[in-house]
Amino acid sequence: xxxxxxxxxxxxxxxxxxxxxxxxxxxxxxxxxxxxxxxxxxxxxxxxxxxxxxxxxxxxxxxxxxxxxxxxxxxxxxxxxxxxxxxxxxxxxxxxxxxxxxxxxxxxxxxxxxxxxxxxxxxxxxxxxxxxxxxxxxxxxxxxxxxxxxxxxxxxxxxxxxxxxxxxxxxxxxxxxxxxxxxxxxxxxxxxxxxxxxxxxxxxxxxxxxxxxxxxxxxxxxxxxxxxxxxxxxxxxxxxxxxxxxxxxxxxxxxxxxxxxxxxxxxxxxxxxxxxxxxxxxxxxxxxxxxxxxxxxxxxxxxxxxxxxxxxxxxxxxxxxxxxxxxxxxxxxxxxxxxxxxxxxxxxxxxxxxxxxxxxxxxxxxxxxxxxxxxxxxxxxxxxxxxxxxxxxxxxxxxxxxxxxxxxxxxxxxxxxxxxxxxxxxxxxxxxxxxxxxxxxxxxxxxxxxxxxxxxxxxxxxxxxxxxxxxxxxxxxxxxxxxxxxxxxxxxxxxxxxxxxxxxx
Numbered sequence: 001x002x003x004x005x006x007x008x009x010x011x012x013x014x015x016x017x018x019x020x021x022x023x024x025x026x027x028x029x030x031x032x033x034x035x036x037x038x039x040x041x042x043x044x045x046x047x048x049x050x051x052x053x054x055x056x057x058x059x060x061x062x063x064x065x066x067x068x069x070x071x072x073x074x075x076x077x078x079x080x081x082x083x084x085x086x087x088x089x090x091x092x093x094x095x096x097x098x099x100x101x102x103x104x105x106x107x108x109x110x111x112x113x114x115x116x117x118x119x120x121x122x123x124x125x126x127x128x129x130x131x132x133x134x135x136x137x138x139x140x141x142x143x144x145x146x147x148x149x150x151x152x153x154x155x156x157x158x159x160x161x162x163x164x165x166x167x168x169x170x171x172x173x174x175x176x177x178x179x180x181x182x183x184x185x186x187x188x189x190x191x192x193x194x195x196x197x198x199x200x201x202x203x204x205x206x207x208x209x210x211x212x213x214x215x216x217x218x219x220x221x222x223x224x225x226x227x228x229x230x231x232x233x234x235x236x237x238x239x240x241x242x243x244x245x246x247x248x249x250x251x252x253x254x255x256x257x258x259x260x261x262x263x264x265x266x267x268x269x270x271x272x273x274x275x276x277x278x279x280x281x282x283x284x285x286x287x288x289x290x291x292x293x294x295x296x297x298x299x300x301x302x303x304x305x306x307x308x309x310x311x312x313x314x315x316x317x318x319x320x321x322x323x324x325x326x327x328x329x330x331x332x333x334x335x336x337x338x339x340x341x342x343x344x345x346x347x348x349x350x351x352x353x354x355x356x357x358x359x360x361x362x363x364x365x366x367x368x369x370x371x372x373x374x375x376x377x378x379x380x381x382x383x384x385x386x387x388x389x390x391x392x393x394x395x396x397x398x399x400x401x402x403x404x405x406x407x408x409x410x411x412x413x414x415x416x417x418x419x420x421x422x423x424x425x426x427x428x429x430x431x432x433x434x435x436x437x438x439x440x441x442x443x444x445x446x447x448x449x450x451x452x453x454x455x456x457x458x459x460x461x462x463x464x465x466x467x468x469x470x471x472x473x474x475x476x477x478x479x480x481x482x483x484x485x486x487x488x489x490x491x492x493x494x495x496x497x498x499x500x501x502x503x504x505x
Contacts, residue, residue: 092299096249099440100304101484102241102256103477104291105150105210106284107143108264108422110272110313111135111432118281121289122308122436123466129438130445130467134429135474137312139386140345141422141431143264144177146311146474147211151257152191153478153494155387160190162393163342167349169392174339177211186217192492194481196220198255201487206244206253208237223253234260234287242294245304254485260284267314271419272430277314292438305439305484309477315430317344318419320406323373325399327410328366333359334409339395344423346407347395360397367399374401386426387495403428433474441484442467445505469504476500 090097111134114122138149138156144164145156156162164177168188176182189212195205196216207214207222209229215221224244237258244253266280288308295304325346326334336354341347350356363376377398379389388394401407403424406417424431446467479496482488483505 090303092303094299097252097300097303098249098254099484099486100245100252100254100256100300101307101481102258102291102304103150103307103309103481104258104288105147105260106263106308106310106434107259107261108267108312108314109281109284109310109434110267110430111310111434112313112429113272113277113281114434116278116281118278119285119288121285121292125288125292125306125308125438126436127466129436129442130469131437132435132469133471134432135309135435135477136471137426137431137433137474139388139426140342141312141424141426142342143311144183144211146433147259148189148191148193150309150311150474150477151193151195151210151212152492153475153496154191155475155495157387157389157391157394158191158495160188160391160393162388162391163347165343166341166347166393167339167395169349175393183211184213186213186215189213189216191494192216194478195222195255195257197482197490197492198485198487199223201485201490203254203485203487204252205255206257208240208256208258210257210259222257230261234262234283235290238287238290238294241291245294245298245300255481260287264314267420268418269420271316271318272314273316274419277420301438302440302443305437305441307477307480308434308436309474310433311474312422312433313429313431314420314422315403315424315428316419317406317417317421320404320414320417321373322414323370323401323405323407324410325407328362329359333362341395342398342423344401344406344421346399348397348399349395350397356397363397363399372402373405374399374407376400400425403430432471435469435472435477439484441505448505472500 088098090099111132113119114131137146140156140163142164145159145161148159148161149155152159161175163175165175167174171187174182175188182188193212193216195207196218198205199220199222204223206224208226209232211228214225214227226240237260241256241258244256247253263277263280263284266274266276270276292301292306295301295306329336336350336359337348338351339347339349341349350359360376360378367374367376377383377400378396379394382389382398388398399407401424406414406421408414422431426432449467475495476497478494479488479491480501482491483501
């Protein structure tokens, strides 16, 4: 029984609203409403797959020196223009290709995880390409809002996914990320994802478990779609990506999106500094190496741009300081709350007969007395940098805890609290995501920079030849993909900065 009587909250058997991503869609608990027809396609070895694998193995034997060249030192300049028009036929020496973009999201890969000495392959890839100091997620720093921001280039107030679970006062129902009837309903999702834009431009696309709906409200779908399924080994995901890349030219997707949740799950379960996180990080790094080697074996590093991203970071919540909402609002105030959205922040909607001003003043007074613990906002006072006020789906009162603090009640306490969490202020570095890219665009960008063709005040190179971009917000990624695919004229309106990539590309 919830300690907040009468409120709608996402299903939980635990007394504490732990971490939304510990349940359902992102943790392996079966998703309610899922149908067998959407199961992951048979992963058996087709004749095409056997031939493709054999071809790659032979290529590896012939070019044994390529591994050292791939993982050390700068990549050679690409043989194809950065300013790709989207239609040019390219060749890897044996087959025809068109410029392809592969974007891979590693959920919960905090930017500074790359500094632990456990990701040599990602760092080597970034030496041949580039990386950002970090990538700032949108607020709230949760999985579903940020994966849709990456897909659409929109802030939460614009794309409509304002939390992993939230009440919509117009639809009079709750969005629940771990229920098929909710998260696959296209009416919840505003904006145009990059796979829809690419489809409008006539390109084939492939979606491997990216959080979001299988189709949009316009009916647009990715050409190939593999729905969410937990505990799928990384090598099986690699096989699926490679299988798409090995398709004949006219069947081959030019935009491939892939998602992996294991690092986020480890961070929630055991905390960001744990041995499990470190072990999972090493596994993810090995996957990145094998994916890059597969591209190199096919001589595709001048044709395929690969972008590794994450959605948010992670902070330690193993011993947080508890902020008791009943100490602030009283028992009557708790009962006056009709809907509570989000976690670890609390979006509060009070019952119609409630004196909201009274309870808002209690919250503001408590926040003023404890500025190090939490902030209280309304739509009018929400920080502009959050871009989190212009939507009816955003609760009228939002309580946002600071790092190290958790909002709870005396009845709930810290029972079932996860050891790692996110959802805090997106300016906090522990919430920041990673961005690493490699491919023809990165080698050409380096050439432009080294020749003086582009100013160098937006980034710098290190002794290891790694080009480091300044921090930027993840709503810029949509426009990057449009640019790399050569379909900028098809791009949907978004919140990315006009000309942002022009200073780099």
